[in-house]
Amino acid sequence: MKRITFLLLLTCSIFTGCVTEKQKQYVHFPIKIGLLADTQLTSHNGFSNYNQRGKFADRMVEVAIRPPALECLLSEEMLNIALKKLTQDDEGEKNGVDVIIYLGDGVNSGGTDEIELFFSVLEKHREATGISIFVLIGNHDYLGCGNIETPGTRFALLNRDGRPSNPALSKYQVLKKISEFNHTSNNLPTNKKFKYIDNYEAVERNKELDHNTGLYLSGLLSYSEEGNNSVEVFLLDTSDYKDAPDWSSLAKWGFYGVIGSLSFKDEPGVLSQISYFKNVASSSSPDFRFLASHYPKDHLDRITFAMPGDVPFDVTNVAWEVVEGAFCFPTFSETLNQNLEKLLSHKKKNYWLSGHTHVPTTPQPSKIVVGG
DSSP states (O other): OOOOOOSTTOOOEEEEEEEOTTTOOEEEEEEEEEEEOOOOBOOSSSOSOSGGGSHHHHHHHSOSSOOHIIIIIIHHHHHHHHHHHHTOOSSSSSSSOSEEEEOSOOBSSOBHHHHHHHHHHHHHHHHHHOOEEEEOOOGGGTSBTTTBOOHHHHHHHHOOTTSOOOOBOOHHHHHHHHHHHHHHHHTOTTOOSEEEEEOHHHHHHTTTOOTTTTOOOOEEEEEOOTTSOOEEEEEOOOBOOTTSOOOTTTGGGTGGGTOBBOOOSOBTTBOOHHHHHHHHHHTOOOSEEEEEESSOGGGBSOOOOOOTTSOOOOHHHHHHHHHHHHHOOOSOSSOHHHHGGGGSOTTSOEEEEEOOOOSSSOOOOOBOOOOO
């Protein structure tokens, strides 16, 4: 399995093959998937002296304070260079990757100018190369600095006196843009290998909802070619907090930027995201299945102090166990972690792809172990 790690906040990876843990024999993986995440293009239109750029925030996540040259001048260039790196391959038999998946946080605060610039860069690269690019949402794509919901604060982050108006986009507006972009990639004349579908009709029906009440965009990217192993990629929206713990008193401290979630309880007229993917999973059995999300699997519905890939110190689950043990009243009928098992392929070749690393190098891909 070849890998490329590229620049500070931006990571690129290329998957070219997999080895089973039991048999230790090479299994042919038929395509090259390029991964990008966390460009966080930042508006030049707003303020820079806010709490999320302070020393305390930087001690928490290590990337809150960034050099102005990096954030304001070089981030767009970094994205362009990374895209070009993925579509060039000096060692392999193919000319770069077959498809690119962007794992969220393309922009910093969900500003109109940020989103327009981000998709403009992707569109130009897609047009120049003919390579399909598919995007999923991250917390920075629709929240101020990745965790601020308050409209006034989001406005201040993106607008200064004397500058053009720069509205902060809602999650619905961002999901609409993502779906339109992904369907355009699906319909490229050069796209002969991949098929993309999503639940955008449900997004449109439920556009009055938000990340707390069941608004999510779920996508399925599939590859099938005669004579080759089949591949499916579930594009998860891990900013789907309907069934997450009640963080109403904690959200103002930025926990939406730390923890991800997927809804797993169906409501009248609103199918949960887990149920949507469960229906998809039950109708196919690919040779390889990837679950792609912005948040790592260990950071879903959990307050942890671990980097992706580490064993988390799970404060949230410890609290649930204490409450349930003392009062014999379950916080949830089933945990999200148990529900994830329903999305896995029976052929056992399941892998998780994620961004939101907050580390300088990309963690190694790992087999998915869920339940409990």
